[in-house]
Amino acid sequence: MGGIFGIVSQDDCAKTLFYGTDYHSHLGTEHGGMAILGGKGFYKTVHNISQAQFKSRFIEDYQEMEGHSGIGAIDDETPQPLIFRSRFGVYAVAAVGLIRNKNQLVSALLNEGANFGERAGGDINNAEIVSYLINRGNNIVEGIASMRGAIEGSICALILTEEGIYAARDKFGRFPLAIGVSRNSEAKSYVVATEASSFENLGYDLIRFMGPGEIVLLTPESVKTVKPEGTEKKICSFLWIYTGYPSSIYEGISVERTRERCGIYLAKRDNVEADLVSGVPDSGVGHAIGYAMGSGIPYRRALVKYTPGYGRSYTPPTQEIRDLVAKMKLCAVHEVINGNRIIICDDSIVRGTQLKNLTIKKLWDNGAKEIHVRPACPPLMFPCIYAASTRTTGELAGRKAIRDLEGKEIENPAEYLDTNSAKHARMIDWIRRDLNVTSLKYLSIEDMIAAIGLPAEQLCLHCWIGK
Ligand code: SF4
Numbered sequence: 001m002g003g004i005f006g007i008v009s010q011d012d013c014a015k016t017l018f019y020g021t022d023y024h025s026h027l028g029t030e031h032g033g034m035a036i037l038g039g040k041g042f043y044k045t046v047h048n049i050s051q052a053q054f055k056s057r058f059i060e061d062y063q064e065m066e067g068h069s070g071i072g073a074i075d076d077e078t079p080q081p082l083i084f085r086s087r088f089g090v091y092a093v094a095a096v097g098l099i100r101n102k103n104q105l106v107s108a109l110l111n112e113g114a115n116f117g118e119r120a121g122g123d124i125n126n127a128e129i130v131s132y133l134i135n136r137g138n139n140i141v142e143g144i145a146s147m148r149g150a151i152e153g154s155i156c157a158l159i160l161t162e163e164g165i166y167a168a169r170d171k172f173g174r175f176p177l178a179i180g181v182s183r184n185s186e187a188k189s190y191v192v193a194t195e196a197s198s199f200e201n202l203g204y205d206l207i208r209f210m211g212p213g214e215i216v217l218l219t220p221e222s223v224k225t226v227k228p229e230g231t232e233k234k235i236c237s238f239l240w241i242y243t244g245y246p247s248s249i250y251e252g253i254s255v256e257r258t259r260e261r262c263g264i265y266l267a268k269r270d271n272v273e274a275d276l277v278s279g280v281p282d283s284g285v286g287h288a289i290g291y292a293m294g295s296g297i298p299y300r301r302a303l304v305k306y307t308p309g310y311g312r313s314y315t316p317p318t319q320e321i322r323d324l325v326a327k328m329k330l331c332a333v334h335e336v337i338n339g340n341r342i343i344i345c346d347d348s349i350v351r352g353t354q355l356k357n358l359t360i361k362k363l364w365d366n367g368a369k370e371i372h373v374r375p376a377c378p379p380l381m382f383p384c385i386y387a388a389s390t391r392t393t394g395e396l397a398g399r400k401a402i403r404d405l406e407g408k409e410i411e412n413p414a415e416y417l418d419t420n421s422a423k424h425a426r427m428i429d430w431i432r433r434d435l436n437v438t439s440l441k442y443l444s445i446e447d448m449i450a451a452i453g454l455p456a457e458q459l460c461l462h463c464w465i466g467k
Contacts, residue, residue: 263290
């Protein structure tokens with residue numbers, strides 16, 4: 001989904017910008033970049049990070065940078081930030097999310113006389129589209145608001161200007177933006193970021209989360225709301241289940257504590273007898289710890305991740321690379337697995353192929369006696385339509401099951417979504433057989449919502465219910 005980080009400071013901010021942006025590395029594996037504003041004006045550096053992590057790609061760049069305000073981005077969609085000279089002056093833009101109506105928007109803007117740089121493959125950089133739309137406003141704030149109005153999908157943006165950083169959360173607050181203040185009383189400074197967990201080690205305290213659609217102007221002296229939040233919020237539920245970092249917090253709700261609660265709910269609804277519970281690293285671990293807390297079955301590490309050097313396996317662009325990363329990064333602990341009945345918690349089942357061919361196979365190969373899989377959310381039935389998604393409808397495990405059971409594609413899987421229906425039970429059993437496990441039980445959507453703790457109407461649940 002991508003992540004952004006911004007800082008305004010009375011001191012030089014290059015080092016904080018570098019580490020703050022790096023703390024978003026779990027949100028993308030393709031592009032990274034920073035833009036800074038200092039005595040020599042605007043400067044930016046952008047690299048492809050698919051073959052090397054952000055820190056190693058930028059370590060030399062940041063030591064050359066100086067300035068009092070800056071923005072950074074990690075993204076799979078777009079190399080950014082970009083710098084523009086406009087009628088509002090020079091500014092830099094970092095924008096993450098998805099422009100679903102990109103083709104229509106670009107055609108309309110080209111007809112208006114816009115020019116866009118063309119990327120390899122004919123694509124156009126999202127930051128360019130965002131900038132062009134902003135420049136159509138009477139002033140920069142109006143421009144940001146009307147940019148978000150024109151975009152279908154979801155865009156969170158940081159605009160680095162001479163007067164400060166404009167931070168704009170997407171219309172429905174689908175993705176988070178948090179604001180922090182420096183603990184250093186000698187040099188005032190504010191930060192804004194997708195991940196509030198980036199603040200702690202940088203010496204900042206979380207002040208608040210921005211509201212849906214809110215626009216603020218950050219300067220070293222103050223944070224001023226220049227457009228108030230909207231009334232409707234639909235924050236992504238998957239942030240707590242999978243995407244977010246365990247130490248992070250959204251809308252005041254901790255990711256790790258939510259995962260523990262998911263595990264506790266899974267355990268509460270379960271009656272399986274097992275010797276140990278384990279999580280698929282990293283995002284399945286919090287859920288598994290919760291399961292252990294709720295069941296009294298000991299948590300043990302059947303699988304560990306080879307941490308020096310492997311990122312997440314959902315972000316690489318091709319299935320082949322995703323599978324390779326997933327295979328290499330997970331190591332089985334034979335002495336824990338051998339001869340045991342294992343409950344294995346994961347955040348979700350997307351296609352099921354990695355879980356089946358890598359995780360489950362490793363457990364069987366190492367002598368597991370029984371394998372009971374417990375995903376911490378219901379079957380995923382729809383791809384994300386608000387951020388770049390590598391999953392398509394047809395490849396989701398639930399959809400494959402339905403296709404096989406029905407002998408054809410079913411456009412509306414409503415009957416299969418009803419957890420009390422015979423069709424739902426047949427779909428789950430098909431996935432269980434396909435995974436080759438002893439039992440399979442998903443967390444219900446009601447329990448997932450309860451574990452997060454926000455009212456259902458404030459959550460985006462599209463992945464599971466398609467609306
Ligand atoms: Fe999150 Fe799914 Fe909604 Fe996308 S569609 S914002 S991943 S809940």
